[in-house]
Amino acid sequence: MTRAGWIRLALIAGALALLEAACRFGFISRDSVIPPTVMVQGAWQALRSNETRGDLLLTLQTVGVALVLSLAAGAAVGALLHQAPRLRRVLDPLLASYYAVPTFVFYPLFIVLFGLNRWPLVAIGFLFAVVAVAINTLDGLSRIPRAYLRTAAVMRLSPPQMLLHVILPAAAPWFFTGVKFAVAYSFIGVIAGEFVVSGAGVGHAIAFAYNSFDNRMMYGLIVLLFVLVGGINTVLWSWERRLYVRLAGR
């Protein structure tokens, strides 16, 4: 591990120890924040209950569906806009200010459209993630060095060959940035939706624990969720690093 990595670890450990001490010695009321060790116990307890595992699984499934849909649609829209510069210019302001719009306000509309099930949540996660994928795909495609395309033309690559050997590898880092955002955004969208109006999933479980003053459960679930999302994020980060190293090495 690098020096920065060790310092980071020490920093996190120090912050947790400080919080632990502040809670144990009563500087922070137990009614608002519980010590981190108790949070971890809560997380373990939550993980052992079937109900919570079901909630986690449900949330993961919903996020997964939203993610797959947004990746497919985002890549398709990105490719389409790359082929149609006129359309791209018209849609440019929409893409640029898309994330200023609080998408979740359309949740009631999705409930009317899809009914009271998991699909409105999928729709929110999808809407949150799809534009990031489209923007990054578009970025990646328009930054492919022209020399690559010319070389491919000189070598008379067929369109599928060109896609496989030139376009996809060249645009991969940007698309991967899109994937990273899509993972984060679909989690945010789905869990926010579960908080607002839903009867199941981790978001709902946290809101429920809060409403029934079950701090141990609530913090336990929050810790579980953060570890899960943080873990996925770290994996994606290290993949991305390796991808860049490989591309730079060529």
Add this chain to the structure above:
Amino acid sequence: MSVSPDADPAAAAERIERRDHGPLLDTMLLIVGLIVLWQAGSMLLGRDALPSPAATVEKLAAIMGDQDFPAHAWETARAFVTALVIALCSGLAIGLALGSNRLSGEVAEPLLVGLYAIPKITLYPVILLLFGLGISAKIAFGVIHGVIPVIVFTMNAVRNIRSVYFRAARTMRLSLMQTAFTIVVPAAMPEIISGFRVGFALTLLGTLIGEMFASQRGIGYMLVRAMETNDTLTVMALAFLLVVLATAASTALLALDRRLHKRAMPS
């Protein structure tokens, strides 16, 4: 695969020229397109599911004419502006501090990116427990959403400043504060504005979410009340208002952003 228009200089020049009088037309096309889509969707899904544009605007006018509305709007505006000022100032300060040291930036970046990616809405019970119901919880919620992108953008901007600038500052024996305000901030301005733009949008989002859960006043509260009573027309009217405001602010910031980036280019 078509060759993009950048390929030959004549086409690029023509494109740039067209762009000069194009944007207005493009914006009009976009707006008309969206309205047509909205109207078509409304006809397809039925008025109850998706109210038509005309009905929404009419309802919005009625809501805005209501005597309660100014108080709600003022509450949201006050919370949002306070959150925005806190997020921008503290984000700028933290970003400058982290960016000026290589190691601290390296230590902080993955942490910040990790924080950015977690669903911060799950922290709402914690915020409520710490700040209680009311305007401070909303502000805190807006700040935790908006501050991170400002830090990250500022930090990266400071890191990418050419080292010649710093050497020049040292030669001129500028103090820390002088270096920060006469060299670092101007050099990093374009990226800082990009960060402000993202921070603006997320602070609005955070403030509204905070209002939906932690408040009895404000536009977020009106929204959640309408959601609970299944009042689609009110939801659409308020959503429309927010979309218009957010898009207008974002477009203005984007224009500023692009101008600064363009100005920064030749140097």
